[in-house]
Amino acid sequence: MKTTPLLSSEIKxxxxxxxxxxxxxxxxxxxxxxxxxxxxxxxxxxxxxPGHGNTIRDPESHLFNFEDTLKALIEVxxxxxxxxxxVLGYSMGGRLALGLAxxxxxxxxxxxxxxxxxxxxxxxxxxxxxxxxxRLAEEILEKGIExxxxxxxxxxxxxxxxxxxxxxxxxxxxxxxxxxxxxxxGSLRGSGTGSQPSFWRKLSEINSPTLILxxxxxxxxxxLAVRLNSGISKSEIVVVPESGHACHLExxxxxxxxxxxxxxxxxxx
Numbered sequence: 442m443k444t445t446p447l448l449s450s451e452i453k454x455x456x457x458x459x460x461x462x463x464x465x466x467x468x469x470x471x472x473x474x475x476x477x478x479x480x481x482x483x484x485x486x487x488x489x490x491p492g493h494g495n496t497i498r499d500p501e502s503h504l505f506n507f508e509d510t511l512k513a514l515i516e517v518x519x520x521x522x523x524x525x526x527x528v529l530g531y532s533m534g535g536r537l538a539l540g541l542a543x544x545x546x547x548x549x550x551x552x553x554x555x556x557x558x559x560x561x562x563x564x565x566x567x568x569x570x571x572x573x574x575x576r577l578a579e580e581i582l583e584k585g586i587e588x589x590x591x592x593x594x595x596x597x598x599x600x601x602x603x604x605x606x607x608x609x610x611x612x613x614x615x616x617x618x619x620x621x622x623x624x625x626x627g628s629l630r631g632s633g634t635g636s637q638p639s640f641w642r643k644l645s646e647i648n649s650p651t652l653i654l655x656x657x658x659x660x661x662x663x664x665l666a667v668r669l670n671s672g673i674s675k676s677e678i679v680v681v682p683e684s685g686h687a688c689h690l691e692x693x694x695x696x697x698x699x700x701x702x703x704x705x706x707x708x709x710x
Contacts, residue, residue: 444520446513446516447496448490448496448504448516449488449489450486450488450521451487452484452485452487453484454480454481454483455483456484457526457708458484458518458521459483459486459528459704460514460517460526460528460529461475461476461479461488461529462490462528462531462533462535462537463488463534464531464556465532465625466617466620467493467616468490468619469494471613471616471690472689474690474696474697475693475697475700479697482701483704484523486523488514490534490537491505491510491631491632492624492625492628493620493624494619499627505628505630505631506632507632507636507638508544510537510631511545515541515545515548524548525548526549526550527551527552527553527708528551528552529554530554531556532557535554535555535556535557536557536558536559536640538552538557539559542647543646546646546647546649550649551651551652551704551707552647552649553654553700553703553704554652555655555688556655556659557653557662557665557666558665558669559641559643559665559668559669560637560638560639561634561635562639562642568635569635570634570635571635572635573635574629574635575630577629578627578629578630579626581622581626582623585622586618586622587618589625590614590618598659599685601658601659601684601685601691602685602691604683613690641668644673647673647674647675648674648675650676650707651669651673652676652677652679652700653669653676653679654679654681654696654699655681656680656684656691657681657683659685662686666678684696
């Protein structure tokens, strides 16, 4: 009898397996603009990462540790009898997708990154970011989820989301409010950029073909995308027009087309 994975997940569709990883404060539903149409041609496995959605929210859980989250993702795929699979990750999910490609190269066939980074290379900057994440985690616990969601959605990186349909944006906000303070604080402390190991010097170890998608109006991550592209030998960059950080929400049609084109090409080889 199979052991139920620690991460909440669902599977839709048939075909080549594709694991989809959401960003911080999201859950599997926030990737539906691409996961739903992709499930018409692929076996799409969507998860709720630690502290999000229906996955464990206990801030003391070992699951919040970055490497333990990676192990839990492998367990999800093994639960669905998927020994090799494609992975797509947005933002925090993109960092986890990179981690899978580096730590589990024999499992990952192809990698798709949306608004992703390989972490913080400088040790002192990483320590400073970890302290900053710890302070923000404390604020989340003190001020509550409603304060944090409003604070988070007002960050400059999300300014371009003004173009998103107000109803969709409102639904996204309501989803974020379904999280709880303990879960998000645990996620920040365990899998935030300050806690994650830097992968910049390990990018050359990635052998899987990699698609790097980044919003035209996301200058910080466009710069990071160039660095990722230079470090991953089998990678290509696509800049998504009329989009900021969350290209799957801001320009879902173009983003989906690029993902489908990439997968069709690499899976036909």
